[in-house]
Amino acid sequence: MPEATEPTGGATATPVALKLTAKDFKSDQEVRWCPGCGDYAILAAVQSFLPELNIPRERIVFISGIGCSSRFPYYMNTYGLHSIHGRAPAIATGLAVSRPDLSIWVVTGDGDALSIGGNHLIHALRRNVNLKILLFNNRIYGLTKGQYSPTSELGKITKSTPLGSADSPFNPLSLALGAEATFVARTIDSDRRHLQSVLRAAAEHQGSAFVEIYQNCNIFNDGAFDALKEPETRDDYLIRLEHGQPIVFGSQGQFCVVRPPGGFGLAVRQTADVPAEEIVVHDATVEEPAYAFALSRLPGFALRNTPIGIFRNVTRPTYDRLVQEQVESARAKATGTPEEQLAELLHSGDTWTIL
Amino acid sequence: MSKQVRQLDRVVIRFAGDSGDGMQLTGDRFTSETAQLGNDISTLPNFPAEIRAPAGTLPGVSSFQVHFADYDILTPGDAPNVLVAMNPAALKANLADLPRGADIIVNTDEFTKRNLTKVGYQASPLDDGSLDGYTLHPVALTSMTVRALAEHDISKKDAERAKNMFALGLLSWMYSRPYESTIRFLERKFATRPALAAANIAAFKAGWNFGETTEDFAVRYEVKPAKMPPGTYRNITGNAALSLGIVAAGVRSGLPVFLGAYPITPASDILHELSKHKRFGVTTMQAEDEIAAIGAALGASYGGALGVTTTSGPGVALKGETISLAVALELPLVIVDVQRAGPSTGMPTKTEQADLNMALFGRHGEAPVAVIAPRSPADCFYAALEAARIALTHRTPVILLSDNYVANGSEPWLLPEIDSLPDLRVDFATTPNSEDGKTFLPYLRDPETLARPWAIPGTPGLEHRIGGLEKAGKTGDISYDPANHDFMVRTRAARIEAIKVPDVEVDDPDSDARVLVLGWGSTYGPIGAACRGLRQRGLSVAQAHLRHLAPLPANLGEVLARYQRVVIPEMNLGQLAHVIRARYLVDAISYNQVRGLPFTAHELETMLEEVVKNA
Ligand code: SF4
Numbered sequence: 001m002p003e004a005t006e007p008t009g010g011a012t013a014t015p016v017a018l019k020l021t022a023k024d025f026k027s028d029q030e031v032r033w034c035p036g037c038g039d040y041a042i043l044a045a046v047q048s049f050l051p052e053l054n055i056p057r058e059r060i061v062f063i064s065g066i067g068c069s070s071r072f073p074y075y076m077n078t079y080g081l082h083s084i085h086g087r088a089p090a091i092a093t094g095l096a097v098s099r100p101d102l103s104i105w106v107v108t109g110d111g112d113a114l115s116i117g118g119n120h121l122i123h124a125l126r127r128n129v130n131l132k133i134l135l136f137n138n139r140i141y142g143l144t145k146g147q148y149s150p151t152s153e154l155g156k157i158t159k160s161t162p163l164g165s166a167d168s169p170f171n172p173l174s175l176a177l178g179a180e181a182t183f184v185a186r187t188i189d190s191d192r193r194h195l196q197s198v199l200r201a202a203a204e205h206q207g208s209a210f211v212e213i214y215q216n217c218n219i220f221n222d223g224a225f226d227a228l229k230e231p232e233t234r235d236d237y238l239i240r241l242e243h244g245q246p247i248v249f250g251s252q253g254q255f256c257v258v259r260p261p262g263g264f265g266l267a268v269r270q271t272a273d274v275p276a277e278e279i280v281v282h283d284a285t286v287e288e289p290a291y292a293f294a295l296s297r298l299p300g301f302a303l304r305n306t307p308i309g310i311f312r313n314v315t316r317p318t319y320d321r322l323v324q325e326q327v328e329s330a331r332a333k334a335t336g337t338p339e340e341q342l343a344e345l346l347h348s349g350d351t352w353t354i355l
Numbered sequence: 356m357s358k359q360v361r362q363l364d365r366v367v368i369r370f371a372g373d374s375g376d377g378m379q380l381t382g383d384r385f386t387s388e389t390a391q392l393g394n395d396i397s398t399l400p401n402f403p404a405e406i407r408a409p410a411g412t413l414p415g416v417s418s419f420q421v422h423f424a425d426y427d428i429l430t431p432g433d434a435p436n437v438l439v440a441m442n443p444a445a446l447k448a449n450l451a452d453l454p455r456g457a458d459i460i461v462n463t464d465e466f467t468k469r470n471l472t473k474v475g476y477q478a479s480p481l482d483d484g485s486l487d488g489y490t491l492h493p494v495a496l497t498s499m500t501v502r503a504l505a506e507h508d509i510s511k512k513d514a515e516r517a518k519n520m521f522a523l524g525l526l527s528w529m530y531s532r533p534y535e536s537t538i539r540f541l542e543r544k545f546a547t548r549p550a551l552a553a554a555n556i557a558a559f560k561a562g563w564n565f566g567e568t569t570e571d572f573a574v575r576y577e578v579k580p581a582k583m584p585p586g587t588y589r590n591i592t593g594n595a596a597l598s599l600g601i602v603a604a605g606v607r608s609g610l611p612v613f614l615g616a617y618p619i620t621p622a623s624d625i626l627h628e629l630s631k632h633k634r635f636g637v638t639t640m641q642a643e644d645e646i647a648a649i650g651a652a653l654g655a656s657y658g659g660a661l662g663v664t665t666t667s668g669p670g671v672a673l674k675g676e677t678i679s680l681a682v683a684l685e686l687p688l689v690i691v692d693v694q695r696a697g698p699s700t701g702m703p704t705k706t707e708q709a710d711l712n713m714a715l716f717g718r719h720g721e722a723p724v725a726v727i728a729p730r731s732p733a734d735c736f737y738a739a740l741e742a743a744r745i746a747l748t749h750r751t752p753v754i755l756l757s758d759n760y761v762a763n764g765s766e767p768w769l770l771p772e773i774d775s776l777p778d779l780r781v782d783f784a785t786t787p788n789s790e791d792g793k794t795f796l797p798y799l800r801d802p803e804t805l806a807r808p809w810a811i812p813g814t815p816g817l818e819h820r821i822g823g824l825e826k827a828g829k830t831g832d833i834s835y836d837p838a839n840h841d842f843m844v845r846t847r848a849a850r851i852e853a854i855k856v857p858d859v860e861v862d863d864p865d866s867d868a869r870v871l872v873l874g875w876g877s878t879y880g881p882i883g884a885a886c887r888g889l890r891q892r893g894l895s896v897a898q899a900h901l902r903h904l905a906p907l908p909a910n911l912g913e914v915l916a917r918y919q920r921v922v923i924p925e926m927n928l929g930q931l932a933h934v935i936r937a938r939y940l941v942d943a944i945s946y947n948q949v950r951g952l953p954f955t956a957h958e959l960e961t962m963l964e965e966v967v968k969n970a
Contacts, residue, residue, distance in 0.1 A: 027820065029832065058815045063654075066823075074820050074833065079812040081657060082822025083650075084680050090647035094654030094662065095812075097638060098613050102658070102812055120650070123643040323638060330633035338606045338635065339773045345632070346599060346770050350387050350536050351589045354580075 010096075010130040010206065011103035013054035022048035024057065027077040033068060038189035038216035042136065043075055049196045053103070053203055060103045063092045065112040068143050069136035069215070072107040086117020089124035092131050097320045103203070106133040110151040111141050114170050118150075125181040127319035128207040132199075135172055135212050136189075140221035158220075173296035173311060176210040177289045183209035184292060184312040189216060190229050194240075194308065201310055207318045227303040239298065241309030246279040255305075256280075257298070265294035268305050284313040358567075358575045365424035366530065366578055367432030370522070371449050372441030372462075373410050374403060374417045377519040382419025384523055384540060388532035390590040390767055393580030394423040397880065398765045399431035399953070404620065404703045411465075411473050416448040425579040429880035429887070431764060433955035439522055441465060441496070444474045455488040460525070462518065464497035492571055496521055503561035507554040517558035524562025531577045534559065584769060591768045593732040593761035594621070597691065598628035600739025601663055602635050607740070608747055608779035611636040613655030614663045615648035617670065620703040621759045622693040625665040645673035649690065653677060656686045659783060659811035661743060665691040668710045669700070671754070675718050678752050682722040682847060683823050685798075685807050687746035689739075690724075694758040696951045705951025706759035708876055709927035714754040715905055715934070721844045723851040725749070726904040728756040730879035733768035735761060738902065740777055747781050749854050750806040756904070758926075760953045761877040784808035784817060795819055797831040805850040856903040858910040861917075863897035864890065869970040871918035872963060873943070875901040875931055877953065878924055884956035885963055894967050904931070907938070915941045919970045922946060924959055 025047040033039045050060065060078040064070035066085035073080030083091050088106045096104050106124075113121045113135050124131060140158070141147040147160040151172060155164035176184050183205040187198040195213065202209035214225045227233045235251040247257035248271055256271040256279045266280060286292070292312035299306045334341055368385070372378045379400055386398050399420040408415030422432035437458040440446035442465035453459070466479050480486055481493055500521040504514040520541070527534050538556055545552035566572050591599075605612035614637065616626040630639040638655075642648035649664040656662030664674065671692045681688045694710045696702035714726045725745045729738035735757060742753040787795045788808060795817040798807050810817040819831060827834035828842060861871070862883075874882045879900050886898045899914055901907070915921055915935070921943040923932040932945035946962055948954055 029820075056815065057818055058813055061812045073822070076820075078818055080818075080820035080822075081654075081684075082820065082824065084676050084823055087646060087650045087677065090642065090650030091654035091657070093647070094613060094615060094640070094651030094656075095658045096654075097640065097651070098611060098655040098660045099658040099812065119643055120647050123647065323640070327633045327636060327638055331636065334634035341635065342603055342606045343773050345602065345635075346773075347587060347589070349589050350391065351587050351770070352391050352393060353587045354393060354583050354585050 011055045011059040011101060014056060018051075018054050018056060020051040020054075020057070022051065025050050025077050027075050029074045031075050032071065034219050036218040037068070038138065038218070039069060039072070039136065041189045041192065042134075042195065042213055042215060043072065045192045045195045046199065047076070049199050052200070055103050059101060060105070061095065062105045062107055063088045063095070064107040065109075065117055066143070067109040067112045067141075068138075068217070069107055069109040070112060086112050086115070087120060088112070089117065089120040089129075089131065089133065093124055093127070093129045093319075096130050097323050100130070100320060100324055104131050106131050108133065108135050110135065110137045110139060110149045110172070114150040114172060114175065122175070122179040125176055125179040125208050125210060128182050128316050129319045130207060130321070132202045132209045133211065135210070136215040137172060137212050138215045138217035138221055139169075139224050140217050142217045142220055146220035171296055172212045174293060177293045177296055177312065180289055181210045181312070182207040182314050182316050183310070185210070185310045186212045186214070186308045188214045188225065188228060188308060198310065201313065205313060207316060225303065228306055237304050237306055239305060239307040241282050241284070241295070241307050241311065243282055243284045243310065243313075246276070246281050248279060265297055268298065284310045286312070287314055359573060360531075360575050360577055363576050363578050364426065365422065365428065366437065366576065367420060367422045367435045368437045368439070368526065369418055369420040369435035369449060369452075370439045371416055371418040371445035372439075372519070373444070374405070374407050374415050375410065376417070376441045377516070378417045378419050378441070381519045381523050382421055384537050385526060385532065386421050386590055386765060387536050387540070388527060388534060389421065389423045389530075390588065391533050391536055392578075393583070394425060394578055395427045395581040395583060396421060396423045396590060396765070396767055397428055397431045398422070399760070400763045401952070402704055411442055411444055411470050413444050413448050413474055416445050418445070418449060423578055425581050427581060427583065429884040430953070430956055433957045437526075439526065441518070441522070443470050443476055443480075446480065447474050447476070453489065456490065458490045458492060459486065460492045460494055460522070462496035462522075463493045464495050494525070494565075494571075499565065500558050500561065504554050504557055507557065508550050509554050513551060514554065517555050520555045520558040521562035521565075524559040524564075525566045525572075527559075528563040528566035529572060529575060531575060534563070583767070586769045588767045588769055590765050591733055591736075592763055592765045593729065593735040593757055594624040594693070594763065595628055596733050596768065597729070597735035597739045597755075597757060597762075598625050598632075600736040601629060601689070601743070602632050602637060603736070603776055604740050604743035604779055605635055605637060605661055606773075607776050608661060608743065608781060610747075610781070611638065611660045612663060613652055613660040614639045614665065615642050615651035615655070616640070616665045617642050617645045617648045619645075619667045619670050621695055621762050622665045622667050622670070622691065624762070625691065625693070645670040646677060649674040649677040649688075653681055653684075653686065653688055656681075656688050657684070657811070659809070661687065661689070661747065663689040663691065665693070667693050667695050667703070668697050668713070671710060671713055671717070678724060678754075679718045679720060679722045680823050681752040682718070682724060683826075684821050685750045685850075686809070687750055688752040689742045689746050689755060690752060691739075691755045691757060693762045694756060696949070702951045704759065706877070706953060707926050707949060707951065708756070708758055708878070709930065709949065710756060711875075711904065711927065711930040714756055721848065723848050724905065725751055725753040725851055725854055726756060727753065727902055728876035728904060729761055730876060730900055730902065732761050732764050732766045736768070740779070741902070744777055744779055745854055747779055748806065749804055749850060750809060751850060756876055758877050781809065783814065784810035785814060787816060796829045797821055798826055799829050800846075803853070805846065805853050852906050854906050856906060856908055859899050859901060859908040859914060861897050861899045861914055862886070863895075865895040868895040868897035869919040870922060870963070870967050871897045871899060871915065871920070872922045872924065873899050873901065873915070873931070873935070874924055875904060878926065881954040881956050881959055882924060885959035888956060888960040889963055889967060894964065896963060896967055901931070912939050915939050920944060920966055922963060922966055924948075924954060924962075926954070
């Protein structure tokens with residue numbers, strides 16, 4: 001197998017310009033999502049973004065679980081593995097630990113990552129494995145035809161909950177931040193520029209990058225994120241996070257985010273009522289996850305005050321690298337051929353010889 | 356006083372005490388000394404699942420049995436000749452296994468009223484005549500140890516705890532064992548606490564000297580070395596041998612090894628052992644659960660490593676879906692199941708062979724895998740290599756069915772020459788394999804093995820997608836075509852049948868046996884010992900033992916047909932018998948026992964005698 005070439009883990013750009021285009025990343029498979037599905041836009045955005053990484057296609061791997069979004073790897077002309085429900089982060093972890101020369105992307109959905117695979121997701125994030133995890137959140141089970149998901153709003157009426165769902169949803173970003181993920185971001189299927197800017201930052205990140213992508217399922221949950229897309233509401237509802245910038249939003253910049261005294265978190269106020277120095281300046285590099293967590297709690301009723309962009313981007317040693325270092329340092333200390341070392345190992349402990 | 360020395364050809368000793376009394380360590384040391392002497396050995400540890408069950412109670416009893424002889428032996432022995440009982444509970448729990456006349460060494464200090472009542476003794480069995488049929492040696496182990504260590508600068512508690520070394524010293528004297536390795540062991544074990552090392556060594560020597568001087572032990576025994584093939588040996592447990600087999604598979608294949616595991620009794624020792632061998636390129640990951648453990652191993656296999664996951668029955672149940680995925684992906688993967696008594700949590704520290712059905716059939720869809728089982732502790736080494744060979748050559752998951760008996764039992768292992776181990780090198784795909792030489796067909800098969808190419812990420816030009824959805828033959832593209840599915844299901848079955856496994860050998864020294872005993876896995880020793888017993892009494896019986904459960908050896912049908920009766924002893928309710936009856940239409944006799952303990956040779960011999968006489 002190829003030797004690991006990067007000391008930091010994860011594939012990085014090759015020195016030679018590869019001159020790849022979006023077309024190079026399209027596989028020969030017919031795309032089989034429903035017409036109008038938000039997945040198409042994400043696929044196109046990813047395919048047209050990847051060339052700029054200048055990573056050879058063979059060093060890129062897409063690994064998915066089960067669900068509509070998890071068909072993604074079939075459409076990418078890279079290495080790809082469509083696995084089983086919820087397990088993609090675990091499988092990708094094994095690959096990342098043993099192959100530091102690869103750029104590994106996990107594609108998952110709200111059911112896949114947060115319901116059946118919740119355990120693997122939080123453990124991949126706490127370990128900080130070098131994976132880019134793209135969670136397509138459409139707040140519904142699409143492939144099984146329309147049951148509510150762990151991100152569906154309370155009271156959701158679906159085939160399996162005719163009287164409304166009785167369980168509170170997960171906030172995926174709060175969950176990821178609770179697991180102390182080192183990179184946490186949110187973006188939207190329909191905003192290609194924003195989506196690509198988040199992917200770019202995720203690709204640059206060393207460690208687990210968790211990206212929630214609001215994705216429209218036009219068959220079973222159409223318009224779930226319309227408030228964030230329609231020109232009339234969009235600007236007033238969305239908070240576009242920019243590192244180093246005061247958090248001000250609204251069509252007229254009429255809203256801002258402050259740290260109210262006495263509380264634990266952040267709150268939205270009318271910009272006009274707040275002295276400029278009290279407006280929170282966004283800093284994605286804050287070590288303490290509580291700040292990003294507070295940001296993740298801002299959205300209120302009907303998607304008002306929804307931040308998008310990079311919530312958190314901090315550095316912490318990656319699991320794969322730490323594990324590889326242990327193996328490498330043990331190997332560096334070993335002397336003799338592997339066969340000689342093996343003979344020595346077999347003969348260790350109390351032995352006796354019969355002549 | 357000069358003592359009488361008596362020669363014996365074999366001895367079975369059982370050390371029994373409280374979980375906290377250090378009986379496993381004591382037994383282990385005695386075994387090591389015995390190995391140094393060149394006896395053949397077989398051991399059987401037996402301990403509760405609780406780490407420290409309430410002291411002095413029956414459930415808290417932990418024991419270690421060692422059988423050693425001047426000839427080759429096959430089992431840890433049915434009945435102990437000597438019982439060392441550190442307290443009343445240990446005596447009570449083990450007495451029924453003792454034949455009359457056996458030696459019993461008891462620690463009288465623990466036979467207090469309170470301890471006796473705890474286990475339901477009204478009167479002390481040491482005084483009430485109930486042990487009259489045995490040779491009883493009452494020894495005040497604790498108080499003598501404490502007295503012997505009076506000059507040592509250690510706590511009273513530490514002094515009391517050294518009583519197991521006193522007992523070991525006494526037994527070592529009694530059986531003329533060389534003790535240098537134990538002294539060295541104690542120096543190593545307490546390297547950072549020299550006072551404790553000195554005290555434990557002193558306790559050991561006090562026990563030895565006590566045997567030498569007391570009149571209660573008038574006879575000293577010797578068991579001459581066994582005639583074993585020349586070479587270098589070490590005593591090894593199944594779990595340790597299996598771990599070394601995996602390391603060896605990495606070396607012989609030239610591949611990195613990736614172990615994904617979640618702690619579970621009795622398999623955790625493999626994780627512990629392999630985590631020490633990073634210099635061989637072995638990566639171990641303690642995963643968040645059983646499913647992640649196998650998922651990570653499969654991910655590593657996909658990337659070109661030898662992926663391994665180790666667990667016990669409950670873990671295999673959880674891994675089932677991923678094993679099916681590996682069947683569909685056709686990637687190498689070794690799944691080790693150290694079987695324990697089930698269902699559910701069952702008896703985690705007791706043995707059983709009841710996961711055979713799960714290994715063979717326990718997945719959704721038609722999901723055949725290769726299944727193999729080691730027959731003894733040392734054989735675990737070779738079984739691990741064989742599992743790796745099949746996985747790597749045939750690109751398939753392989754389930755290795757060990758069990759608690761071989762995993763924790765030990766025997767001498769004649770260390771192999773590295774060059775004699777199988778060559779496991781593999782070829783990764785590097786170029787397109789279609790006829791036009793332009794495209795890569797991930798499911799184009801090797802005509803002989805039916806294995807598909809292993810094209811690992813990072814290989815330019817071979818980018819491809821695989822997954823759990825049904826694939827078209829050759830291209831691997833998603834396919835819902837009915838005929839293709841039928842073809843693929845049959846091909847996956849044919850792939851397993853195409854694995855070349857050695858013919859099963861039959862041991863029929865008299866060549867006139869009418870009865871064949873067929874076994875698999877850890878029953879090899881007890882069945883072999885039972886056959887030996889019958890033959891010594893002039894009865895003919897044939898023995899065949901299966902290592903490969905899937906695929907079965909090609910000559911098995913012919914072998915079965917040669918005998919009037921086929922008997923299949925199993926530590927389950929007849930799982931192999933079911934397969935044999937279904938596949939070969941042989942009216943096999945299924946003999947079963949599920950007590951969490953291995954068969955005794957005696958019970959098998961009695962059962963087989965009936966069958967042989969009526970055949
Ligand atoms: S069901 Fe919904 S999510 Fe799935 S492909 Fe169709 S539109 Fe997309």
